Amino acid sequence: MNSQKEKYSELIDCLCTSLRRSARNISQIYSEHLQQSGEKINANQVSILVLLSQIEKETISELSNKLKMERTTLTRNLKVLDKSGWIKNYSGTDGRMKFTKLSKRGNQVLGKILPYWKQAQNKTKKILGDDLKLFQDNLKKISNL
Amino acid sequence: MNSQKEKYSELIDCLCTSLRRSARNISQIYSEHLQQSGEKINANQVSILVLLSQIEKETISELSNKLKMERTTLTRNLKVLDKSGWIKNYSGTDGRMKFTKLSKRGNQVLGKILPYWKQAQNKTKKILGDDLKLFQDNLKKISNL
DNA sequence: TTAAATTATGTGTATATACACTTAATATTT
DNA sequence: AAATATTAAGTGTATATACACATAATTTAA
Numbered sequence: 132m133n134s135q136k137e138k139y140s141e142l143i144d145c146l147c148t149s150l151r152r153s154a155r156n157i158s159q160i161y162s163e164h165l166q167q168s169g170e171k172i173n174a175n176q177v178s179i180l181v182l183l184s185q186i187e188k189e190t191i192s193e194l195s196n197k198l199k200m201e202r203t204t205l206t207r208n209l210k211v212l213d214k215s216g217w218i219k220n221y222s223g224t225d226g227r228m229k230f231t232k233l234s235k236r237g238n239q240v241l242g243k244i245l246p247y248w249k250q251a252q253n254k255t256k257k258i259l260g261d262d263l264k265l266f267q268d269n270l271k272k273i274s275n276l
Numbered sequence: 277m278n279s280q281k282e283k284y285s286e287l288i289d290c291l292c293t294s295l296r297r298s299a300r301n302i303s304q305i306y307s308e309h310l311q312q313s314g315e316k317i318n319a320n321q322v323s324i325l326v327l328l329s330q331i332e333k334e335t336i337s338e339l340s341n342k343l344k345m346e347r348t349t350l351t352r353n354l355k356v357l358d359k360s361g362w363i364k365n366y367s368g369t370d371g372r373m374k375f376t377k378l379s380k381r382g383n384q385v386l387g388k389i390l391p392y393w394k395q396a397q398n399k400t401k402k403i404l405g406d407d408l409k410l411f412q413d414n415l416k417k418i419s420n421l
Numbered sequence: 422t423t424a425a426a427t428t429a430t431g432t433g434t435a436t437a438t439a440c441a442c443t444t445a446a447t448a449t450t451t
Numbered sequence: 452a453a454a455t456a457t458t459a460a461g462t463g464t465a466t467a468t469a470c471a472c473a474t475a476a477t478t479t480a481a
Contacts, residue, residue, distance in 0.1 A: 139329045139386055142393060146400045146412070147299075147306040148323040152344050153418040154292075154299035155438075160421050161292040162439095175467070178293040184284045192429065199297050204468050206431065211466065227429040227476045241284055248287060255291045258417050265407060266414050267291070272403050273298040276305050300468075307469095320437070337459065349438050351461065356436065372446045372459040 150273070157255065164251035168244045171215075177248065179208060180217060180241055183233040188221060190228045199274055212237070295418070302400065309396035313389045317360075322393065324353060325362055325386055328378040333366060335373045344419055357382070 161174035182197060191209070195202040209231060212218045217237030221230040233241075259266050306319035327342055336354070340347040354376060357363045362382030366375040378386075404411050 135383060136330055139326055139390070142322070142326040142386070142390070143330065144412070145306075145319070145323060145326070145393070146397060146404075147302045147319045148326075149412060149415045149419070150295070150299045150302050151320065151323075151437095153415045154295045155346075156344065156419050156421055157292045157295050159439085161290075173466080174290070174292045175296065177287070178290060178296075181284055181287040181290070181293075185281055185288065190429075191431095199301065200467095201300075201469050202429090203431075203470080208467070225429085225477070229430070238280060241287070245284070245287070248290070252291060255418065255421070258421060259291075259414055262410060262414055266411065267289070267294060269404055269407055269411050270294045270298045273400065274294070274301050276301055276400070276403060296467095304469085318436080335459075336461095345437095346439050347459090348440080348461075353437070370447070370459085374460065 160254065161248070161251040164247045164254075165244050168247045170240055170243055172240060172244060175208065176212060176217075177241070177244060179205075179212060180233060180237050183218060183231065184238065184241060188230040188232040190230055194231060305399065306393070306396040309392045309399075310389050313392045315385055315388055317385060317389060319396075320353065321357060321362075322386070322389060324350075324357060325378060325382050328363060328376065329383065329386060333375040333377040335375055339376065 158174050161177075165172055165174065165177065179194075179198065182194065189197075191205060192202060195205040198205060200208070209218060213220065215236075217234055217240055219232045219234045221232065222228070223230060256263055303319050306322075310317055310319065310322065324339075324343065327339065334342075336350060337347055340350040343350060345353070354363060358365065360381075362379055362385055364377045364379045366377065367373070368375055401408055
C-alpha cells in the first residue's frame with residue numbers, strides 16, 4: 132500500500148510536531164546548562180521563578196495568565212518549587228486567594244544559575260543569528276493564537 | 277528590592293520559555309481541531325501515527341531517532357496508541373527487538389482526522405505568512421542543537 | 422438575610438517527558 | 452563453550468501538561 136504513504140505525506144510537515152520537537156530539545160539544552168550550577172533545577176522551573184522575581188506577590192490565576200500556562204498545571208509546578216523552598220505562599224483578606232512570592236532561597240538560586248542560563252541562551256541565539264527577532268515574534272504570534 | 281527585578285529582567289526573554297509556551301498553545305489548537313473529527317486523539321499521537329504511515333515496520337529505537345523523542349518516552353506514548361488499537365507490534369528473529377506498525381484502524385483514524393489537521397495547519401500557516409519557511413528552518417536548527 | 426451564582430483553588434485521572442536503573446537477548450572474547 | 456560485553460527494550464520515579472470535577476469562600480439576587 133504505497134498510496135497510504137503518499138496520502139499522509141503532507142502530515143509530516145506538521146508545525147505542531149516541529150514546535151513540540153524543538154521545545155523538547157531546547158529544554159534539554161537549557162536544563163543541561165543549568166545542571167552545571169550544581170542546583171537541581173530545570174528550565175521550566177526557572178521560568179516561573181523569573182516571573183516571580185519580577186512581581187511583588189500574585190495569585191495563582193494571575194500568574195497562570197502571565198505564563199500562559201493552564202492554572203492547574205501551574206498549581207502542580209508551584210508545588211515542586213515549594214518543596215524546594217524557592218517560593219513562599221501567603222493568604223489575603225479574600226480567603227479563596229493564595230498569593231505566591233519568590234523566597235530568599237529562590238532568589239539566591241536565580242543568581243546562581245544566571246551565568247549558566249546565559250550560556251544556553253547565547254548558544255541558541257548564535258544558531259538563530261539575524262533571524263532572532265523575527266523568530267521570537269513568530270513564537271509570540273503562535274503563543275497568542 | 278527593585279534591584280532584584282532588574283537583575284533578572286533579561287531572563288524574561290528566554291527562548292526556551294517562549295518555545296515551550298508556543299508548543300503548549302499550538303498543541304491545544306491542533307488538538308481542538310482534531311477533536312472535531314469525533315476521535316479521541318491529540319496532536320502528539322497523530323505525529324507518531326503519521327511516522328508509522330510512512331514506513332513499513334520499525335523498532336522502537338529507530339522510531340525514537342526519527343521522532344527525536346526519548347526512547348522511553350516513545351515507549352509510553354506507544355502504549356497509549358496500542359490501547360486504542362491504532363498500532364500493531366511484531367517480534368523478529370532478534371528477540372530483543374520489537375517492531376511497530378500502523379494498524380488498519382490506525383490508518384482509518386488518520387484518514388478521518390486529515391481534514392481537521394489541515395484546518396489547524398492552515399490556521400497556523402496563515403499566522404506565519406511569508407515567514408513560514410524561515411520559521412520551519414529555524415525550528416529544525418533548534419531541534420538539532 | 423438566606424439562597425443562588427460566581428470565583429479561586431485544589432484533586433482525580435490521563436498523557437507526555439526524561440533520567441536512572443533493570444532485564445533479557447544477542448554478540449564478542451577468552 | 453563459558454564468561455563477558457553489548458544491545459534493545461521496559462520499569463520506577465519525578466516533573467509537566469490539561470481536562471473534568473470538587474470544594475470552599477465570596478458576591479449577588481431574591
